[in-house]
Amino acid sequence: MWKNSSIRCLFAIAILCLRSLIYGQETGSLGHPQNLKCITHNLRKMICTWDVSSKGRHGQTDILCFKTKEKKVEIPVPESSSTMTITTNSISGTPFVTKEFEIHKKDISFVPLTPRILSLTPDFSTSTLNLKWSDNGSVFLYGLDAFWQIQILRKEPGTNIRRVTYYSKLSHEDMILSWNWTSDMPLECTSHYVKIRCYINVTQFVGPKDWSDWSPIEEIPGKDTEPNGSGVYPQDTVVAVGSDVTICCVHEKGQQIQRMTYGPEIYPMIRLSSRSSAIRVLNASASDTSGTNVVCRLSEDDMDGTVLFVGYAPDTPQNLSCETSNFLKIKCTWKPGRPSGLYGKRRTKYSLFERISGKNVSCEVNEMNRERVCGFPVLADQKTYDFVLGVSNPIGQTESLLLVDLTQKVHPKAPEKLTVSGNSSTSVHLHWFINGSFAEIRLLCQIEVSCGHSERRLHNVSMPGGEFSTYTAQLNALHAYTKYQFRVRCSAADHFWRWSDWSRIEEHTTLEAPPARGPDIWREKSPSGKSLKIFWKPLSLSEANGKIVSHEVSCYLLETPLEHKEVTEPSNSTEIKLGTSDCIISVVAKNHAGSSPPSRITSVELPSDNVKTDRAVAMGNGIYISWNSYPNMTCGYIVKWCHSSGSEPCSVDWQKFPSNTTDAVIKSALFRPGVRYNFSLYGCKSSGYQLLKNITGYIKELPPKRAPNFTVEETSSDSILVKWEDIPIEDCQGFLEGYRLSFAKGEKDALKPTLSESGNPELKVKNITDLTKKSLKILDLQGKTSYQLDLQAYTAGGLSPPNSLYVVTKEDSVGLIIAILIPVAVVVLLGVVASIFCYRKREWIKETFYPEIPNPENSKALQFQKNICEGNKTLKTLEMNPCTPNSVEVVETRSSAPKIEDTEMMSPAADTTVPEDGSDSETENHVVVSYCPPIIEEEISSPPMDEPVGSSQVVYIDIQSMYQPQIKPEEEPEIVTTAGYKPQMQLPVSALKIESCSPAEEELDKTAGYRPQANTNAWNMDTPDSPGSAESNNENASFGSPCSINSRQFLLPPKDDEDSPKPSNIGWSFTHFFQNKPND
């Protein structure tokens, strides 16, 4: 273990010496060495220390063979245990005290040497401290585990902010260890201190092991220690979103921080030192493009600040793809993913590294583009590329990998300079240029051919690629005289990746060719049979193969031309004269390139018998026609029809069908709803054409345009005969199905709706479905009655508008006579019966109605008076109270304004005059006639107060007259003309005026503003129900007047009556009470 021979020798001598001393000396009590402790730092030597009793004087101590004046000695560590003799010598050098200690190895402590910090370096930009120290590994002869405890402290908080343990393995060499620590606070904010100690785990050592002492403290001074140090830290830093950031403000001595803001928010400050404070931003969110400002406001005019950029680490690029368009440059594209939120010099940077070639390219990308692009040069003789797209920003970095075979990722650019050439009616040559070097691959090009609005066709052409070459392709099977559009795109043929963009469109028109077939023809003989009109249909564009310039029409009889005509465009018919015999018509279409094959048709028309006319059925946008099969029609059928538009002669159209066809839907864009079309079905035989049947039809039936004209032919007391005319075909707009005749009682009135719309319950309708019938007799009508008749025609499309007539039936004379005679007979009969009865009962009649001495008991007239006095409640109209009036004045009421007023409202005592007991119950039903006190001028001059009870006059008025306002005649016009609208009444004012109705006060009233609408003065003046009179008349006071219970005012006084002055003394006569209305 201990290989050093000199040390071994020294140790042996020491032991021998020690033993000799042990046996040759005695131990003493004074000045004795004690508390011997031995520590080793390197496992080879130990340092032993002891205390000596202070009583004795001693000069030098001999330990083993060592002499020392100190109380410690460094000696080798024994193998197991040993005895140590310590002799204390006197100053003169004579041994004074000797003591022996037995040292066991387990009593020796192992404490590593105190480590020493070699360097402590700050990196302010990253707030990182770098600590370096030596491990003193050479002290130990074999490898050991070492633990280093590092403590970091800050200045004023003075607290241990971090203690970490660092592990290392000691070799037998001195190694410099390094440790980095990143502070959560910028190092400028305040001073930081670092110290270190170690613990070496020597497993073989049996004694106690301990940590070394702490190293001397190393300091990184903060800016707050500098005399003029100030600023906000960290300066212009980038941190990740979600980070917790500490930002401090260091200021000069004597300044005070007012507030610190992060963005717009004020944050609480943490005091770091007398010149430094900090804020802590937790979970920082992404900042704006220009960063988040942190402002330290020192005073209103002085501030300092920093900018913090909070963003994201770069996202892994997505959809990385590389391709080439020309084998010169590789274009790589990708999507950047989540934006980092960092721009400018802090933006995310990309680089493209190709691992095979080791070439690296820095990518200049536009930050605002969604898709990023980076170019890489195509390298000679390299087909496969292993790309690493590196992405980095101040917060982090990432990468994306792509292995690509370039021959499989060819995306050519759009073909250029497309030209089309051709000298044929059916083929063209196309030429185009592609910018790229495709010599090593084959190209697949796609040619799109389109003409007009027809379907687009694609032709694929494969060809060897070239170096920036022009490529050629030929297209055949084109139509003659057709304008085509061509465009081309290309891709790699062997490994398709992507098509290029389309080239621009190039147009080309092929040359003309002779028409492909002869025109479709028909013929019609004139009625005389001497001429024949030939029709042909224009050829379609694909058949014409050019512009048709003329048609050649010839008439042959057994190959002998009889007539020849050339008809130029745009005519589509011609007429030729037939001789005595029929011929074969031949029509040839011609264009600039040649003539079509001839179309032939015979002029022979075979006779037809019993040609029927059928109806066709409308079907969608066509007309369905059908026919029976005619076996002898060997060469098919022809359906011919005619289009007429306005005054022009109708144009013939036809359609041919094979002989096995028996029905067809004829369609034409010229068909119109409501128009009748006549079709003729011809059968084709080898000998000629034969008319088989006629068919009429509509594409859609509409209601007739108008109703038939109709007239009344005959009228009696109970019947009307009407006749109508046919409707012209063109007005029918469909197949006529019948007529509808509606009739009902009704007078002629221009505003009356039609009968069907009127909802007349007596409406009767007759439906005439027999179209041959042109008249109708309407029966069971009433005599001398006006009837309205509506006639409509109808088709499957609906009803026409009606035609209307008004007819008055004749008078029924027999009925009239009966109606006169029967009442006369009844009257005569009754007269005879009455005469007989009177004659036979004449004595009783005389006794009853005309006695010679009247019997009061039997007098009805006198009973009348009696009932009243007895209070007969059944005769309410005559009730009066008091029963015997002092005086009675009967006043006409025709035009007077009855002076009716609610006495309770007018009189303050009115409430007290209302009877509370049942004494007046006999009058409680007096609801028909109202009692109103005397009227008008007399009342004004003599107030009711002074009127003796029972002396008041009595006026009877009916209820209707009581609505008339009580207006004093001489005052009323003035009020009407000057007062205008005066809303509502003022009860107190009115009440006061009961007693003093001077004109001055009236004037005052007129200007008072808020007023009743009726003239309350008049009511007051006329009110007879003064406190004095009310007592005797209160039971009648409310009679007859529609009074409000609350307001006690008349409700709804008629205005027209207000406007008409009324004679004050006009009242009612008693006789009128029973006979007349007041205004009659």
Added chain:
Amino acid sequence: MAAADNTSAALRRRDLCSRGIRLAGKMRSDVVDLLDTYVERQGLDASASVAAVEGVPVAAVERWDEQTGTQRLLENLAAYRTFRALLAQMLEEQQEQLGEADTTLGQALAAVLLQVSAFTYHLEELLRLESRGPPSEEGAEPPPAPHLSLFERKLRGLGVLRELAQWAVRSTRDLRQLAKPSPGSSSPASLAESP
């Protein structure tokens, strides 16, 4: 003949002054708008007071009314040459810091820089009319800006724009003074202002 030349020069000067006033007015309006944009985009407090920025010419001047016309033109020219350099610096910094992220601010800055350049040229024309060519630009460039933190650069930009707005007002007043018809000839001496 000389009188005719003098009249022509006076008319030309008046024309240049009135055009210059319009230019200054437009510049002032655009700078005020730019200030709003700048404050918003840089996240600054619009009410923040910025201490005098080193190297930025100050519009305020003592005894303004005692200045001669030539003096006014020379001071204006020096100021706008400095602003031209400062704005170019700001534009470069803006590109560096924000890249393509904020084109609005960059475009507005570039537009104002263009106007300042145009106005500088206009002032040089006026000085040429005074038979005193514009001084050389040597030494007119502001001293290279010390290393500033980003926040300090933001504040410096704010200070530059605010002072430029003040200068636009002062230039308008200066040119109005110059445009006033003077009783004497159009020689530089005649441009001496009367209070």
